[in-house]
Amino acid sequence: MLNISMPEAPPVAIDELEHRILIEEGRLFAKIWMADAPEAGQLAPILLFHDSLGCVELWRSFPKHLAATTRRRVIAYDRLGFGRSDPYPGRLGSDFIAWEAQHVVPQLCEQLGITDFVACGHSVGGGMAVETAAHLPHRCRALMTIAAQAFVEDRTLEGIRIAQRSFEDPANLAKLANYHGGKAEWAVSAWIDTWLAPEFSHWNLDVALAAIRCPVLAIHGEVDEYGTNEHPKRIAAGRGTAHILPNTGHVPHRERERLLIKVIHQFLNRIDTLSQ
Template sequence: MTTLAASGFLSIGASDLEYRMIGPAPDQAPTIVMLHEGLGSAALWGDFPDRLRAATGAGVFVYSRAGYGASSAVTLPRPLDYMQREALDVLPKLLDRIGFRRGVLVGHSDGASIAAIYAGCVQDHRLRGLVMIAPHFVVEDVSVAAIAEIKTAYETTNLRDKLARWHRNVDNAFHGWNRAWLDPKFRSWDISDDLAYIRVPVAILQGADDQYGTMRQIEIARQECYCPLEVTILREAGHSPHREAPEATLMMVTEFVDAVLQTQQRGSEGRTAQGLPT
């Protein structure tokens, strides 16, 4: 593996994927790899990766999947199994390329689903835990309705201009995601069986007011997971708890990461007054 710069692009398959590393490289320290939402990107995480680095002491690696951010565009329409392809074809290559040795996947929405597929289908001894923020395991009516509303907003409001701030190829990003979810055949998408094969601790963070999913997703996880499972419901949050309730989200993720990676000691010996690792 070649030495990685703090930010840049990685060539994975036919795509150039933008990335950013905060803290030590993945081959040097425990690392949190962050997988963004269906319309997300590396930049759209905001300062949450930096705050996670400061709170946990672990390195943090964020990247934009193909079709998002400044990464290469994808051919449209996306295949309806695009999340499985990301989890089984792209993510293993990326983890190997960055020298991933031990760490946690933190995924949001589509990214959480990709993380679940990976953990359930790839028995990776390097993976010590999984954080899923607003995950989807099946398609719900409420999800389809909300995504249909976004399509109308994209076509009739300034939503396209807002998203263009985060995506170099904004139409590629939006239509790749939106058209897949609104395809009638996508209603049969179901990854719940993969949950039974996850062999690392899992934490799920769900906003009580999530417009894209209901507590059915949590019920499925509780029914299917045999691994240790923690569920946190945030009443003050919707689909993006790390933006809507950042302090509570940071605390939950930090406690979980500390427990599974043991990156620092408990109590005052492990933290300064500012809450940073010593």
């Protein structure tokens, strides 16, 4: 476990820029937070991958505060079918996690002029960050996962079934529509139907994890309702550190934002020190 005792960084102004990016499959919405500090243009930016029902807006204040603390650019984007990006063209395939890394991320990086980066993903976005680090090993300088799943676990499926029942209430779908508009119903179906499909039951990140060549930090909440601590252990095994956040559930960037950023900051500082 990392020692998170560290001095507070002085305040810094943050510039926020929005982008519309055209890739082969449609238009993506992306947002960049950049600290007004010399190192912000020199350090590899952090590329954020959102969860199964997430989007840029649902990261809340996390990207801004992460950029201010780490002095790195922080880049988040809405996947196709989510937030302010175009609808997904059809039904989500069972290989959607690896597909994102192989087909979307290279186009995103080209459009935004990103060379090296730090991959950081929440929940299923953590799986996409893993696949990205494996697919682009010469560009990914570090990998960070937050509440990620590394395999299909009974606890994950039970959490999804509970969520499925909650969406029988139209009010819950309406809340989601505040972020995804008319794509909300598709987003819910894509998450639930994909994970509960029999053909998805054998999915895991083992092949991608074996290809990781960068430092790894796997963060997980002690009381995560969508997965046990076996997930961060598998992600970090032999390649990095698993850090368990006490009294934290599945959404650390909302539940324990300050602590999460401290853990990330120390990890990245250690990498920077070793690379000097």
